[in-house]
């Protein structure tokens with residue numbers, strides 16, 4: 001095929017997976033701490049169906065924030081009531097999200113360690129990620145060169161390699177919208193120790209009661225991001241985009257634009273593809289895991305994805321989409337992950353709203369900045385990875401630094 005000739009000429013590595021793997025439908029509150037461990041438990045149940053008891057050891061970030069992320073609750077749901085837990089925060093481990101499950105069976109005990117690598121995916125310890133490479137590219141420059149040589153837009157580029165994407169993304173967008181609609185209906189408090197109040201409905205009502213306000217966009221978009229994030233925090237069904245903790249950013253932007261401009265569904269689905277291309281590049285070259293690289297890897301990635309999607313919907317060029325995605329990540333660099341009590345609530349929920357607004361702003365700036373920019377998307381992704389590696393572990397989903405550490409001081413005054 002012609003694309004292979006093109007790739008051979010450039011000696012590309014074959015390297016990127018399906019875009020669909022970024023958009024997983026499931027229950028929150030965390031892709032690495034809830035969805036991943038749930039998959040590990042299912043693996044144990046499948047391989048040891050006669051097990052009468054299980055013993056789980058959670059290490060690293062899973063031990064430090066697993067209670068707030070409901071890791072034990074989801075594991076018990078799959079493994080059963082006869083499950084005991086150990087929270088080991090001291091052992092040295094190669095990956096911050098490691099768990100061990102021991103199945104006690106009639107023929108003896110069977111131990112398996114798992115690594116939750118982010119986005120709900122798990123690996124057996126020692127297992128290499130089996131990549132189902134679909135895209136013969138590994139960075140944005142390569143993709144841009146290819147699109148330019150073939151006169152393709154970004155969504156058509158992805159459809160060439162994944163022809164069924166549009167049909168498969170229909171359910172993804174439907175679920176995103178449903179999570180917004182569900183979240184907007186609910187009031188009261190979120191589960192967990194900090195008694196955080198749900199705010200999506202309040203923000204939405206304020207928005208529609210003051211439709212002439214210059215703050216209408218801010219309030220509406222925020223209400224949508226809050227709605228998804230509150231659904232996530234309370235164990236509702238959401239779509240990772242690219243993770244549970246950052247699941248409100250992209251749907252908030254897409255839903256807002258769909259309603260404001262009465263956009264056709266296919267256009268929105270193509271925007272999801274564009275967002276997925278940028279998320280895929282970040283996952284391939286850096287990380288989308290807060291435990292590995294801080295919140296810049298989750299919310300920063302979600303913001304990049306959303307800003308590229310918005311730029312696409314507004315008719316921007318590939319250069320504009322790259323610029324928007326770059327701006328969105330650049331101004332999240334260094335963002336720490338410090339969830340209070342390990343709950344995906346503070347700072348996570350508000351952060352989804354502010355990132356959605358930043359994505360819209362980045363998209364509106366991009367067309368005027370793209371011809372004179374100095375930083376490429378690939379460079380900002382490398383920078384994010386380096387920044388994540390340099391971050392202290394207290395700021396990488398351990399609930400032991402930042403807001404998680406100082407939160408209690410405000411209990412006296414607020």
Ligand code: SF4
Pocket residue numbers: 245246289290291294295296298299336337338339344345347348351397
């Ligand atoms: S602070 Fe960011 S990375 Fe950490 S749990 Fe919250 S959303 Fe996820």
